[in-house]
Amino acid sequence: MKDRVLVTGAAGFIGRAVVDRLKATGYPVLALVRQESDAKVLAGNGVTVTVGDVLCGDALTTAFSRKPAAVIQLVGRHISVEATARVLAFAEQSEVRRYVHMSALGAAQDSRCHYHRRKWMAEELVRNSAMAWTIFRPSVVFGERCDFVKSLELLVRTGPIIPIPGPGRCLLQPIHVEDVAMAVVKSLDLDRDAGKTYHLGGPETWALNEIIGLVERRLGFRKRRVHFPLGLGRMLIAIQEHPLLGKPLRQLYGDITPDRRLNREHLELLREDNVCPNQTEDWARAMTLTFLEDWLNTRNLPPRSGQSEFILGGSR
Numbered sequence: 001m002k003d004r005v006l007v008t009g010a011a012g013f014i015g016r017a018v019v020d021r022l023k024a025t026g027y028p029v030l031a032l033v034r035q036e037s038d039a040k041v042l043a044g045n046g047v048t049v050t051v052g053d054v055l056c057g058d059a060l061t062t063a064f065s066r067k068p069a070a071v072i073q074l075v076g077r078h079i080s081v082e083a084t085a086r087v088l089a090f091a092e093q094s095e096v097r098r099y100v101h102m103s104a105l106g107a108a109q110d111s112r113c114h115y116h117r118r119k120w121m122a123e124e125l126v127r128n129s130a131m132a133w134t135i136f137r138p139s140v141v142f143g144e145r146c147d148f149v150k151s152l153e154l155l156v157r158t159g160p161i162i163p164i165p166g167p168g169r170c171l172l173q174p175i176h177v178e179d180v181a182m183a184v185v186k187s188l189d190l191d192r193d194a195g196k197t198y199h200l201g202g203p204e205t206w207a208l209n210e211i212i213g214l215v216e217r218r219l220g221f222r223k224r225r226v227h228f229p230l231g232l233g234r235m236l237i238a239i240q241e242h243p244l245l246g247k248p249l250r251q252l253y254g255d256i257t258p259d260r261r262l263n264r265e266h267l268e269l270l271r272e273d274n275v276c277p278n279q280t281e282d283w284a285r286a287m288t289l290t291f292l293e294d295w296l297n298t299r300n301l302p303p304r305s306g307q308s309e310f311i312l313g314g315s316r
């Protein structure tokens with residue numbers, strides 16, 4: 001029988017994939033989620049779920065009372081430091097023997113990007129803890145429930161132009177969510193991974209402009225691209241956040257969750273490349289990684305009704 005693993009943020013984009021991978025590998029899974037609706041779905045999948053907030057209340061007390069042997073901490077977009085501090089405190093006081101932490105590629109003390117500085121601070125808590133830890137730093141992650149690709153599809157499909165903040169030349173190394181989940185779950189078994197920080201990137205590096213090109217080709221649209229300065233982007237975001245003026249802009253986003261819509265953090269991220277310093281990390285050696293273009297080409301397309309005037313017939 002494998003060890004019980006607690007996943008915080010288990011209903012999120014990466015969380016779902018990690019839970020599926022853990023189950024497929026035979027781990028009994030404990031999950032902490034915020035929404036009752038997510039709890040029902042996971043419980044239906046044989047997961048023992050605790051509903052609550054990592055920052056307050058007694059959800060963590062309940063989750064840790066179920067005696068996990070390992071913890072995978074995935075909560076952390078805007079609250080990485082606070083969530084990590086609290087989860088670590090519980091883990092250190094219990095019988096947890098392994099702690100796996102999801103950071104982000106680019107995490108650095110002196111990053112220009114607030115998000116990456118916060119990710120570094122959370123990592124520091126982990127490094128200074130008494131746990132046997134492994135830290136993962138993924139580049140942008142793609143997959144079926146991913147708002148990154150959904151946002152690009154929305155840009156490509158909606159309106160007569162594609163507005164792009166900045167020159168769009170920043171490099172990304174997109175990695176498929178199941179590859180991330182595979183690396184995370186594998187690390188639980190390998191004592192040699194304790195005390196290591198792994199960068200997670202896909203098999204190819206793309207500039208943002210090139211990724212938009214891939215999405216355009218897949219959807220069969222081609223639009224004029226209009227690059228605008230990041231400063232103007234900040235102004236657009238301020239309008240978008242205005243209760244009245246921003247309504248039409250917000251409606252364009254469809255079902256994309258509010259914290260994934262174009263925000264100041266995205267603009268900051270677009271100022272830096274996001275690629276792995278080392279392409280031959282241990283975790284990737286025995287894995288066949290998914291190519292972004294292949295995945296886009298096998299993915300079901302959403303219906304294209306009402307967009308006919310923008311559909312491309314010919315080649316680029």
Ligand SMILES: NC(=O)c1ccc[n+]([C@@H]2O[C@H](COP(=O)([O-])OP(=O)(O)OC[C@H]3O[C@@H](n4cnc5c(N)ncnc54)[C@H](OP(=O)(O)O)[C@@H]3O)[C@@H](O)[C@H]2O)c1
Pocket residue numbers: 008009010011012013014015032033034035052053054055074075076077079080102103104105137138139140141142148
């Ligand atoms: N996705 C990427 O491209 C990417 C790239 C690099 C690093 N990462 C890192 O990977 C981690 C997971 O990312 P993700 O894309 O899976 O994010 P996500 O889809 O937003 O999932 C995060 C989950 O955490 C839950 N959560 C947030 N605050 C919580 C709280 N106070 N208490 C309990 N649960 C809480 C959310 O619950 P609700 O559903 O209720 O909001 C959500 O289900 C994050 O640390 C992120 O920074 C992601």
